[in-house]
Structures are given as structure tokens and as C-alpha cells.
Amino acid sequence: MIHVLQGDITKVTGFGAIVNPANNSLLGGGGLDGMIHRAAGPQLKTECRRLNGCETGDSKLTLGYNLPCDFIIHSVGPVWMGGTAGEEELLSSCYVSALKIALENGIRKIAFPSISTGEYGYPVDKAAKLAIATVSDFVAENPDAFDDISFVVPDDLSFNTYSEAAKEAAPKKSEPKKKAEPKKKSAKKAKEKVADIEPGSEDGANETGNTDEAAENEAVETTSMSEVPGIELPVPTVSPSLPGAPYNKYHIDWLIDEVANGNDHTYVCFFLAEKTSEYCQLSQWYKGKTIYINGRKYSSAEQYMMSEKALLFNDFDTYSKIMSEEDPAICKKLGREISNFDEAVWRSCNREIIFNGNIGKFLSDKDFADVLLSTGDAVLIEASPTDDIYGAGLSKEELLSESGELLIPPQNWHKEESDFQAKNELGFVLMAVRDWFKDR
Ligand code: AR6
Numbered sequence: 001m002i003h004v005l006q007g008d009i010t011k012v013t014g015f016g017a018i019v020n021p022a023n024n025s026l027l028g029g030g031g032l033d034g035m036i037h038r039a040a041g042p043q044l045k046t047e048c049r050r051l052n053g054c055e056t057g058d059s060k061l062t063l064g065y066n067l068p069c070d071f072i073i074h075s076v077g078p079v080w081m082g083g084t085a086g087e088e089e090l091l092s093s094c095y096v097s098a099l100k101i102a103l104e105n106g107i108r109k110i111a112f113p114s115i116s117t118g119e120y121g122y123p124v125d126k127a128a129k130l131a132i133a134t135v136s137d138f139v140a141e142n143p144d145a146f147d148d149i150s151f152v153v154p155d156d157l158s159f160n161t162y163s164e165a166a167k168e169a170a171p172k173k174s175e176p177k178k179k180a181e182p183k184k185k186s187a188k189k190a191k192e193k194v195a196d197i198e199p200g201s202e203d204g205a206n207e208t209g210n211t212d213e214a215a216e217n218e219a220v221e222t223t224s225m226s227e228v229p230g231i232e233l234p235v236p237t238v239s240p241s242l243p244g245a246p247y248n249k250y251h252i253d254w255l256i257d258e259v260a261n262g263n264d265h266t267y268v269c270f271f272l273a274e275k276t277s278e279y280c281q282l283s284q285w286y287k288g289k290t291i292y293i294n295g296r297k298y299s300s301a302e303q304y305m306m307s308e309k310a311l312l313f314n315d316f317d318t319y320s321k322i323m324s325e326e327d328p329a330i331c332k333k334l335g336r337e338i339s340n341f342d343e344a345v346w347r348s349c350n351r352e353i354i355f356n357g358n359i360g361k362f363l364s365d366k367d368f369a370d371v372l373l374s375t376g377d378a379v380l381i382e383a384s385p386t387d388d389i390y391g392a393g394l395s396k397e398e399l400l401s402e403s404g405e406l407l408i409p410p411q412n413w414h415k416e417e418s419d420f421q422a423k424n425e426l427g428f429v430l431m432a433v434r435d436w437f438k439d440r
Contacts, residue, residue, distance in 0.1 A: 001139060002132065002149050004166050006159040009113050009152040010039040010067060016107035017064070017071040018152075019098050021115045024053050026060065026074050031118045036072065040065040044072070057093035061101050063343060070343050071107060073098045077116030080123065088130060091116055095134040102146070106339040109148040114158050124158050128165040136169050233314045235340050238348045246436060247355035250428035255379065268378040270427075281371045282380065282430055284354075285328040288368060293360035302328035304357040305350070306335035312349060313340040351429055358433045372434050380427040380434075 009018050009032065020036045023029045026048045028037035037044055047062045051074075054060050059075040075098045078090035094115050102110050112131065116122035128151075135149055151162045242248060258265060270279035272286060280286060284302040291298040298304040303322060310319035315338045322334050362369040 001146065002135060002166055002169075003151070004159060004162040005111075005150050005152045006154070006156070007152055008154060009111055010035050012111050012150075012152055013068045015069045015109045015111045015148070015150070017061075017073050017102060017109075018067065018069050018111045019059075019113060019115070020072050020074045021113055021118070021120075022054065022074040022076050024056065024076055026051050026054050026076075029119075032113055036067070040067045040072065048074070057090035057097065059094060059097040059101055061105060069111075071105065073101050073107075073110070075115055077120055077122065080116065080121040083126075087116075087122065088126075091122060091127060091130055092134045095131055096138060099135065099138045099142075099146075099149075103142060104337055106341050108146050109150075110146065111150045111152045114151065114153050114162070117158070124161050125165075128158070128161045129168075132162065132165040132169045235313055235342070236345050236349075238344050241348070245352065246432045247351045247429050248432075249435070250431045252424065252428075266376070266378045267381055268375045269381045269383040271383055278371050279375070281368055282426075283382075284357075284426060287326070287328065289365040291357075291361045291364045293357065293364075296323075298357075298360075299326045300328040300331070301354075301357045301361045303331045304360065305353055306331040308353045308357070309335050309346065309350075310338050312345065312353075313338050313342070315339045315341075351425060354426060354429045355432060358430060359436060362433060362437060369437060372430065373437060375434065380430050382424055382427045 005012065012018065018036070020033055021031065022033050028034055028045060028048070043065050044062060051060050051062070054074060054076050056076045056078055059073050062072050062074065064070050064072050075094040077094050078085070078087040080087055095112070098110070098112070101107075112135070114124060114127055114131070117124045117127045131151065139146060139149065151166075153159050153162055268279055270277065270282040272280050272283035281288060284305065285300055287300050291301065291304065293304055298307075303325070307319055307322045310316070310322055318334055318338050322331050325331050325334065362372055
């Protein structure tokens with residue numbers, strides 16, 4: 001379960017998340033932080049800008065972008081001041097907060113660096129003992145939550161120091177088992193990981209592991225086989241890309257080509273907070289009349305979307321919480337807590353789900369449909385300065401006047417890989433929904 005590897009953490013494969021030893025701004029820096037930002041690409045900084053920094057001892061989550069992992073957990077360690085400024089509590093809190101985030105997001109394999117022992121000057125031997133003890137305690141309290149927690153360190157000295165600390169912390173064979181016996185499902189998973197996974201081995205990394213833990217998992221496997229409940233639904237894999245599907249008709253490249261080819265368009269910008277505009281009804285968070293889809297009632301398109309997101313990953317507990325929650329902001333938050341969540345699967349399905357939800361929304365209520373149809377052939381741009389959404393890849397300055405009013409496009413549309421958010425998924429999908437209504 002707990003391993004120490006020697007190598008470059010930006011290159012390890014097989015982990016759901018790596019941890020970045022960041023600073024309070026979360027906007028990148030020197031050391032490993034800088035390396036992680038360079039390897040992940042500029043979209044990481046764009047996402048980090050929206051996080052409003054991070055307190056020392058705390059952690060925040062982003063996507064992994066070009067790194068081989070799905071997520072990055074950014075954790076801000078303390079600067080070593082001699083040990084009397086609460087450094088121990090703060091460093092321990094980095095590991096706990098990072099593991100909590102992993103737990104909440106169903107991330108089962110995490111690679112940690114040695115937080116604070118570079119630029120921040122924390123002595124490696126003290127940091128290693130504390131890191132291993134903190135992680136071991138957290139794992140003991142959450143025995144089913146993780147498959148692999150590895151410390152990835154670059155040099156011999158830290159490899160030996162962490163390996164020694166891991167050996168000292170490992171339970172002796174004669175000690176009684178601390179762990180409550182887990183349910184069969186997780187016991188099986190644990191065994192698979194022990195048998196199959198050698199993170200970092202492609203990079204020729206050294207590895208040392210807690211083999212008592214492996215023996216314990218084997219034992220649990222054989223004793224709890226008979227507790228298997230009924231069927232288990234498969235978690236979906238990425239669905240095929242369907243370029244002909246109606247919801248894929250409009251996208252940023254289409255818009256850029258239209259402008260380049262001189263095809264004229266008018267534009268409608270919408271966002272929820274602009275209550276004086278009837279277009280605020282196009283927002284997913286708008287709560288108007290009840291929406292009916294397949295015999296179920298929803299109070300907003302967001303509630304439909306988040307409930308489908310939970311169903312996609314067979315998380316029925318979160319599904320029922322979302323279905324009994326009227327506040328779209330809380331629905332969205334619950335949607336971030338779905339277990340077994342896989343970003344790539346979600347990205348491959350969410351346009352279809354937004355499309356279906358909005359067909360349902362506009363079929364449920366004529367006022368909604370009239371507002372959508374009143375936009376004619378305009379290009380629809382979701383632009384919500386209060387949520388940092390600036391439409392199809394616009395910067396804040398391009399979309400907001402100095403007095404805070406929305407400016408009407410077109411400006412320079414930026415590609416997805418630019419520094420600006422360039423998705424406008426809702427705007428483009430709503431255009432496809434509008435086509436569907438027009439064709440009826
Ligand atoms: N893989 C694994 N570990 C590495 C790698 C690598 N590729 N490269 C370095 N390390 P540091 P801090 C080790 O300084 O002390 C930044 O400017 C390195 O040997 O990156 O928490 C931030 O923006 C060291 O043991 O992080 C902050 O301002 C450990 O990673 C500040 O540094 C952490 O070194 C954070 O300082």
C-alpha cells in the first residue's frame with residue numbers, strides 16, 4: 001500500500017493523482033512546482049487562477065492535463081523556521097488534506113513528493129518520518145480507500161531516508177491486525193493492485209514496499225469471499241466519438257472557421273446573474289418551471305445533468321442526494337463527489353447529456369422554448385464574469401467593459417489549448433437544441 005520510489009514524479013504512470021509541492025498563490029513557482037506546471041501545460045495555470053490560492057497546510061484539486069495522471073493535488077507546505085513555528089502540524093496537515101481530497105474524489109492511487117524539503121528547507125529525515133506516519137495513520141483510519149500511496153523522491157539520500165522511515169512504520173508480523181475486515185469488493189481490489197501494479201517501474205525506479213500489508217490483503221481475500229452482493233454494474237469506458245451527432249455540430253473550430261470565411265453572425269451572450277436579460281433562462285442553473293424528463297421531475301437542467309453524471313458511474317447514493325436537492329449549486333458540488341468518477345469518460349458523454357437535458361427543459365416549458373427560439377441564428381455564448389466563464393475562449397478584458405458591462409462579440413476567439421477557457425459547451429449545445437426545435 002505505501003511505497004517509496006526513486007524517480008521523477010512528473011513521469012510516473014499508473015497514479016490517479018500526483019501531489020504538487022506548491023506555494024500559496026498556486027500559480028506555479030520554482031522547483032518541482034515549476035516542473036509540474038511545465039509538464040502539465042498552460043491550461044493548468046488557467047484552472048489554478050480560479051482557485052484563489054491556498055493556505056499553508058491545505059490542498060486543492062485540479063485536472064492533470066498533459067501529465068500522465070488525471071488529477072493534481074496542490075499542497076502548500078510550511079517553510080522551515082527551525083521547528084518552532086508549527087511546521088510539524090502544517091506539514092502533517094498537507095498530507096491529511098491531500099488524502100481527504102483524494103478520498104472525496106475516489107482517487108485510489110496517489111504519488112507524493114517530499115513536500116517542503118526543497119526550497120522550503122524542512123529537514124528530510126524529520127519530514128520523512130512525519131509524512132510516513134501521517135499517511136499510515138490516515139490509511140489505517142480509511143482502510144478501503146486507497147490502492148497505492150507512493151512517495152516519489154529524486155535522489156539516493158531521500159530514497160534511503162523515506163525507505164528507512166517506511167520500514168520503521170510498517171507493522172511487525174507478530175502485531176495484531178489493526179484493520180477492520182473490509183467488504184469483499186475492496187479486498188479483491190487490494191489483491192489485484194498488489195499483484196499487478198508496479199508504479200514507476202517503466203522509469204527504472206527503485207521500489208520498496210510494505211509487504212506485511214500485501215500478506216494481510218491476501219488473507220482478507222480468502223476469508224471474505226462469500227459476502228459478495230448481487231450484480232455489479234460495469235463502470236463505463238469512453239464512448240465512441242460521434243462527429244455526426246447533433247450535439248457535436250457546433251464547436252470552437254467551427255466558430256473560428258466561420259469568422260475566417262467571412263460568414264456573418266450575430267451573438268447572444270447569456271449568464272444567470274444577468275436577471276434583467278431574459279436570456280438568463282438559458283443558464284443550466286436557471287430555476288423556472290419544473291422540467292420533466294423521462295417521467296422524472298427536475299428543478300434545473302443542472303440537477304438533471306449532475307444526476308445523470310452520478311448514474312454514469314453507478315454512484316446511486318450521490319444520485320439520490322442530487323435528486324432530493326433543489327439548489328443547482330449544491331447539485332454541482334455533489335457532482336464533484338461522485339465515486340468511481342473518470343474525467344475522460346465524463347468528457348466523452350457530457351455534451352450528449354447537456355443536449356438531452358435541454359431538449360427536456362425546452363419541451364417542458366413553452367416560455368423557455370420561446371426564449372431559445374427568439375435568438376434566431378445567433379451564436380450563443382455563455383459568459384458569466386462572476387463565475388469566470390468568458391464564453392468561447394475570450395479573456396475577461398475582451399468580454400467585459402471597464403464599467404463591468406458585457407461586450408458583444410465577435411472578438412478574437414481563442415482555441416481550446418490557449419490560456420483562456422474556450423469551451424462554451426453549453427452555448428454550442430444550445431444551438432444544436434435550437435436546430436432540433438426549428439426542424440420540428
Ligand atoms: N520528482 C520528485 N521529487 C522531486 C523532483 C521530481 N522531478 N524534483 C525535485 N523533487 P521543492 P518545497 C524534490 O523545492 O520545498 C516552489 O518554488 C526535491 O528534491 O519543489 O515544498 C514552490 O512554488 C525536494 O525534496 O518544494 C514553492 O514556492 C522536494 O521535491 C516552493 O518551491 C520538494 O522540493 C515549495 O518548496
